Amino acid sequence: MILDLDIGNTLSKWRLKDAESSEIRSRGAVWTREEWRPGADIPDLDVVEAVRISSVARKAVLAQTVALLQRRVRSVHVARSEPEALGVSNGYREPGKLGVDRWLGVLAGYQLAGGCCTVDCGSAITVDFVLPGGQHLGGYILPGLRLMKESLKLGTRNVAIDPDSEADELLVPGARTVEAVNHGIYMAAVSAVNRIYSEVCDREGVSLPLLLTGGDARVVSRGVQVPHAVWPDMVYGGLEACFPLTAAERAGRMSGAPTVPRRVPLEKIRAGLAFSMLL
Numbered sequence: 654m655i656l657d658l659d660i661g662n663t664l665s666k667w668r669l670k671d672a673e674s675s676e677i678r679s680r681g682a683v684w685t686r687e688e689w690r691p692g693a694d695i696p697d698l699d700v701v702e703a704v705r706i707s708s709v710a711r712k713a714v715l716a717q718t719v720a721l722l723q724r725r726v727r728s729v730h731v732a733r734s735e736p737e738a739l740g741v742s743n744g745y746r747e748p749g750k751l752g753v754d755r756w757l758g759v760l761a762g763y764q765l766a767g768g769c770c771t772v773d774c775g776s777a778i779t780v781d782f783v784l785p786g787g788q789h790l791g792g793y794i795l796p797g798l799r800l801m802k803e804s805l806k807l808g809t810r811n812v813a814i815d816p817d818s819e820a821d822e823l824l825v826p827g828a829r830t831v832e833a834v835n836h837g838i839y840m841a842a843v844s845a846v847n848r849i850y851s852e853v854c855d856r857e858g859v860s861l862p863l864l865l866t867g868g869d870a871r872v873v874s875r876g877v878q879v880p881h882a883v884w885p886d887m888v889y890g891g892l893e894a895c896f897p898l899t900a901a902e903r904a905g906r907m908s909g910a911p912t913v914p915r916r917v918p919l920e921k922i923r924a925g926l927a928f929s930m931l932l
């Protein structure tokens with residue numbers, strides 16, 4: 654079995670993948686923590702022959718995790734942001750400073766769709782762009798839905814946005830504090846994603862497929878106007894592309910990859926942008 658780990662600021666996600674069949678056997682998530690020991694909530698390491706890790710948690714968390722895994726597993730691969738990989742040039746002035754989850758998302762997106770826009774809705778919401786030739790432009794970082802809510806300190810931190818709500822319900826004026834907060838932060842997140850996407854496509858003169866991932870991808874997706882795909886395993890896709898271990902991975906196939914979303918004509922994106930600027 655292959656253990657894939659995606660250690661975010663809030664949650665550490667894992668999945669076990671069968672090295673022979675390439676099937677995903679199980680998956681889970683635990684709160685990201687300083688100390689991380691195999692227990693009821695993480696998989697049995699006896700069946701694991703290789704581990705692939707993406708981590709944006711504090712250095713000590715990664716060091717602890719790697720030390721623990723190296724005692725039990727033969728090969729442990731840790732992803733890093735590089736100046737260039739798999740046809741993509743990192744757009745950061747200091748490439749190593751780009752969050753590795755963003756880098757892996759971009760690599761997965763590029764392998765799937767060529768030039769694209771990748772959005773990761775987790776603790777932070779990040780939006781990254783890579784052009785059809787493989788140039789990554791850099792991106793945007795804004796607080797995630799939960800972080801925005803917690804920063805307001807209005808006693809609403811424990812009332813999450815219902816992930817099954819429709820965008821229509823979440824965009825109307827709130828008539829209670831908790832609604833005003835939830836609708837406000839939702840409006841902030843989806844407006845930012847819509848605007849950033851349109852601005853950059855306009856500026857670069859290209860309509861790019863849009864891909865969403867992260868814990869809040871499903872709810873953000875409902876407020877995103879352009880056709881797009883939700884890809885929960887996008888960061889894992891980057892790990893597969895960087896460290897291919899199975900036959901399918903070596904052939905360039907990533908588990909759970911969505912069909913590439915339809916490209917909107919650039920004129921339509923520009924018309925939407927011009928209209929929103931009039932308001």
Ligand SMILES: Nc1ncnc2c1ncn2[C@@H]1O[C@H](COP(=O)(O)OP(=O)(O)O)[C@@H](O)[C@H]1O
Nearest residue numbers: 661662663664774775776777798799867868869
């Ligand atoms: N079951 C859940 N537990 C915790 N957070 C969740 C859950 N479902 C959705 N979320 C949302 O997803 C975010 C965490 O998403 P994730 O992509 O795992 O973040 P990160 O990679 O930063 O750890 C939280 O900030 C929260 O808004």
Ligand SMILES: CC(C)(COP(=O)(O)O)[C@@H](O)C(=O)NCCC(=O)O
Nearest residue numbers: 661662709750751752775776777794
């Ligand atoms: C921006 C992030 C905090 C997002 O992390 P996440 O919300 O997925 O936990 C992470 O990608 C990170 O720590 N990046 C380093 C800074 C940068 O990318 O510029």
Ligand SMILES: [K+]
Nearest residue numbers: 773775777779
């Ligand atoms: K994120």
